[in-house]
Amino acid sequence: MAARGAAMALAPLWSPDAWDVRPRVASRRVALLDVDPDLGAALSPDRFEAATHELTTSVIALSRGAPDAHVLATITHQDLGLLLIDGVLAREVVLEDTVSTELLGPGDVVRLWAEDGEGELLKQHVRWQVLADARVAVLGRRFARALPRHPEVNAQLMNRVCVRAERLATMQAISHLNSVERRLHALLWHLAERWGRMSTAGVVVPLTLSHRLLGELVGARRPTVSTALAALDRDGKLSRRDDGTWLLTGEPPGTPAEGTNRVVSHRRRLLRDAQRVGVDFRV
Numbered sequence: 001m002a003a004r005g006a007a008m009a010l011a012p013l014w015s016p017d018a019w020d021v022r023p024r025v026a027s028r029r030v031a032l033l034d035v036d037p038d039l040g041a042a043l044s045p046d047r048f049e050a051a052t053h054e055l056t057t058s059v060i061a062l063s064r065g066a067p068d069a070h071v072l073a074t075i076t077h078q079d080l081g082l083l084l085i086d087g088v089l090a091r092e093v094v095l096e097d098t099v100s101t102e103l104l105g106p107g108d109v110v111r112l113w114a115e116d117g118e119g120e121l122l123k124q125h126v127r128w129q130v131l132a133d134a135r136v137a138v139l140g141r142r143f144a145r146a147l148p149r150h151p152e153v154n155a156q157l158m159n160r161v162c163v164r165a166e167r168l169a170t171m172q173a174i175s176h177l178n179s180v181e182r183r184l185h186a187l188l189w190h191l192a193e194r195w196g197r198m199s200t201a202g203v204v205v206p207l208t209l210s211h212r213l214l215g216e217l218v219g220a221r222r223p224t225v226s227t228a229l230a231a232l233d234r235d236g237k238l239s240r241r242d243d244g245t246w247l248l249t250g251e252p253p254g255t256p257a258e259g260t261n262r263v264v265s266h267r268r269r270l271l272r273d274a275q276r277v278g279v280d281f282r283v
Helices: 043-052 141-149 151-175 180-195 211-217 222-232 272-277
Strands: 028-032 056-062 081-095 096-104 125-138 198-201 200-207 238-240 246-248
Touching: 028 200, 056 081, 056 141, 096 151, 125 141, 141 151, 151 180, 151 211, 180 200, 180 211, 180 222, 180 246, 198 222, 222 238
Parallel strands: none
Antiparallel strands: 028 056, 056 125, 081 096, 081 125, 198 200, 200 246, 238 246
16 A cells, blocks of 8 residues: 655544634734643653753644634644644544544644644545634744653653543544443543543533533434433433533442453464455554
8 A cells, every 4th residue: 555645634534614714813823831741750850851942833723613724734744743732632433424533632742744743545534623722832833842851741742642542542442342321431530631620519520511522522323322321310420511511429440340350362363364365554
C-alpha cells in the first residue's frame, strides 16, 4: 500500500463546516512549563529554570464550535503536535452512519494532521469540535530542536500519549458492556476520574454532556440513551443536575467478575496467514 506523502494537507482531517472565514486569532509565545509545570516534575530546580527558558511555544485560543480555518493555517504537519492547556475538544470518527467521539482535556497531546489518520481501505472520516473554549500550545519546530536537551520533559510528554491510549482502551472496554445502562454508568465514573469533584451529595461530573454526545461516547442511539439514563436515575445511581452536569452516587462499577482475570492463551499463530501471503505489517 503506497505511503502517504509527508506534505499531506491538513484540510481533509477536518469537517468541511470548519472552513469558515472568521477573523484570524493571534497567538502569543509562552514558556511551556509556565502553562503546564507538571511536565517538569522530574527536573532539578536548575534544570527546570533552564527548560523554562528554552522550551517555548505559541499558544492559540480556540472558541466553541467548529475550528477556525485561519487558526488552523498557522499549524503544519512539521510541528510535533498540540498540547491542550485548558478547555475540551471532541475528536469524532465518522464511519458510515455512526459517530464515535473521544473527549480530550488539559494535558492531552494530539496531532490533528496525522498522515495515517484516515484509512485507505476503511473509509472513516475524522473531524474535530471545540466543546469548551480552549487554549492549545503548538509544539513547533523551535520547541522540537530544544526538547532533546530535556529528556525528562520528553518522557512526560510520552507518558501523556500513553495515558491517552490507556483511556481509549478503557473506553473500548466500556463499549463492550452488554447494556447501555452499564455503559453509561461506567462512562460517567470514568469521566469522573479526570473531571469529577467530590460534593456532600456524591461525585459531580461538571460536563454538560447531551444525550446525543453520550450516545457517541458509548455506541448507542439518543433515544436508547435517554431510556437508560432514566432507569439509572430511578435506581439512584446518577442524576442530572439543574445546570446540566451530572451527579454520581453509590459505588463505582468496574470490579472484574470472577473468572475474567484468567488469561486465555491464543491457540493459533496470529500472523500465520499474513506471513504466508507476504503482507507487511511493519509501521
